[in-house]
Structure formats: structure tokens, C-alpha cells
Amino acid sequence: MTLGYYPGCTLKSHARNLEDSAIEALKVLGVETVELERWNCCGAVYSLADDDLIHQLAPVRDLIRAKDMGLDKVMTLCSMCYNTLARANLLMRNDEAKRKTLNDFMEEESDYAGEVEVIHLLQFLKNDIGWDKLKAAVKVPLKDLNLSPYYGCTLTRPLEVSIDEAVSPTIFKEFIEALGGTYIHSDHSAECCSSYQMISNPEAAIEAASKVVRSAEDQGADALALSCPLCEYNLGKRQVDILKKHDDLKPLPTFYFSQLLAVALGVDPLICRFELNPTASLELLEEKGVVEKVSA
């Protein structure tokens, strides 16, 4: 089986661990990813201004690439790319006047009316592979790992692009359980980690992010599982700043969901690029016997 794939900018730089692990894991499941030709940055956030069509061009061009390649579906890994592409797709499907303006403006491109479906890898695993088949393919069950999923904002909001039931999603729980891990509920699994505010308003951002870490820790999580490189930056990379402000919190490892998928499917941990995660993440997997000890 082949699957059209949109990577997005961050997966080619800071989040190779998200991309490489996902592609290898999909190979184990018999799925070859086909990267979109000439893809461009999606713009990272969907334009919320009704009169701003210029920022819709970037995501729509990506969708046109997918259509031109004859794909009926395009899979994303980054939650923000998923959200931006899925919303732009709905705009092209549902708003006749804007669709015409955008298509007319891009006269060099094929006309587009939302024909391609934008999906996130978690949806593909649930709907196209199926949890039972995934369970059967697991070689290294993530037993003894208490994992709290972090949906953040863009996988489930707004409702029309939610990858699951928006207010109480369970897709990430089902995923963790299919891999043999223990699901840990957190009240903050879909609360905002502060997103881009970590650059502009770091103090308020650290407070918002600390609540996510605290909630997961209070429920007994060993680690957070996430799908967004900006969430990973705020909750993983910048965790040192969270811990400085909140010295009662302990370090909480973070993983991309695709890294967990890959190690559970027996992919070589070197491919999962754990060196890009905060160090405690790999140590946790070694301690739980999920990967063999490689760190000194």
C-alpha cells in the first residue's frame, strides 16, 4: 500500500525524530509513503481573518500537488500542518466564492475543490490499519510504560477538523493501548501548551506549559506522547525553564507518538533519533527494557 505524505518544514529540520520513525514504522506495516512533490510550507497556522485569502494559497498549493499526483488522501504527522491543511481543504470544499477567487488567482495551477482528504497518521492507523492489526504487529510491547497522551489544540479543534470526538477524544488512548503501553489520563491533555507564545510571552507561556506537565505527572505518567513539534519544543526542550520556575515538578520525558510506534514495531532505535529528544526519554526506554542500553 502507498500513502501520500506531506512532511512540512519542521520535520525536515528539528523534528527528524518524528518523521524518520514514522516512515520506518509504516514500512513495517507494509505502507510506503510517497512524499508530495514540490511541497511548500503550509503557513503553520490557518488564517482566521475572513478577508485574508493570500495566506490560504500556501496550504491550497500543497493540496493541489496531492491532487496532481493522483492521490485521494494526504497524510500528515505534524499536528499544526494537519490542522492548517485540513482547514484550508474545507474552505476549498465549502466556500464557493473564495474557491473561485483562489483558483482564478493561481491560474497556472489545476483547479481545486477539496477533492483530496487530509488525514493525520493516528487516523490512518485507526481507520486503515486497525488497532487489532497494529496490536498483532507489535514486537516489543511498551509494557510498564505509563504514557499520557498530549493532543494539544490542533488535533481536535475546531470540531470540523477534529481527528476524533473533540471534547473527550480517545484515539491516542487506543493507540497507546494497542502498543501495549499503559494509558494515563490527564485533565490537560487537550489544553494549550501556549503554542507560539513561548517566543513572545515566555512567562505566561511557561505557566500554561507547566500545567500540562503537572497534570500528567500528578496522574502518574512516566512520559508524555505527542505529535506536534511546537508542543515538543514547549514541553520538552523548554522543560528546563518550566522546572526552574516550578521546582516541585520532576523531569518528564517526552516522545513523539511515532517513536513509540516504531520501537514497539521493532524498528532500530537509532532510526528513531532519540538523540533529538531530551536525554531522559531514551533513558526511560532503556530502564523499562523497551530498547537496549546504548547510552553510557
Place this chain on the structure above:
Amino acid sequence: MPIIISDSQVVRDFVQKVEEISGEKFSKCMQCGTCSGICPMGAEMQLSPRHTVLMTKFGQKDRLLDSNTVWLCASCHSCLVRCPRGLDLPKVMEAIRQITLRTNENYLEPFEIPDELLEDLPPIAMVSCFRKHTA
């Protein structure tokens, strides 16, 4: 503290402009405060999300543009999914941001981002932040 609104402070064009950019009608809002309760950045905002809708309805342009509220909004959409009236507050926040940004005024100056942060910042952090906070 009571807020006194005199006719001279009401900027009617502003109400119209926010409605036009956001595509939202403020008359939907019943001032229940659900949005303020759920907002992850609410504690640091000078005007709560509920207040922001009220002040917009009353054309309080200066109060809104002087407040930090729209610059703290992270567009998380939590308020939208919980608003009993379905008001798209993230779009209202965006419209008010746009009114400032379209005068070519930045909220964030990119060159002021400390060098030590730049190396680790993922592209989506920068792209999203510049989209929201620069002209």
C-alpha cells in the same frame, strides 16, 4: 470598578471592521464567561475574553488596542468549542490583532529574539509567531 463608557469613546467603525474581518456577530454573545473560564492565558490578560467581546460590541477601540489580551491569545480554540452560542472568539481576537498589524506595527520584533533561542526554535514556532505577531 465600574467602567464608564461615553459616546465619544465609541468607535463605530471599529465594531464594523472587527465584524468584517472576523465574519462574526457579537450579538451572539450572552456574556456567560465560559470562554474566560477555559482560557489558558486568561490569568495574564488585562481584559478577559468575555470582556473583550463586550468591549468590542461597545466600540472600545482604545481600551482593546491598549490591552495585552489579543497578544496573549494563543488561538487555542478552547473558547470556541465551549461557547454555548458558538461565537468564534479566536476570529475576533485575530481581527483585533489584524487592525494593529495592518498599520504596519509589530507586536514582536524578530531581531529581538535572543540568539541563544534561535538555534533550537523549530520553524513552525517562528512561522506561527511571525504570522500572529508581525505585520
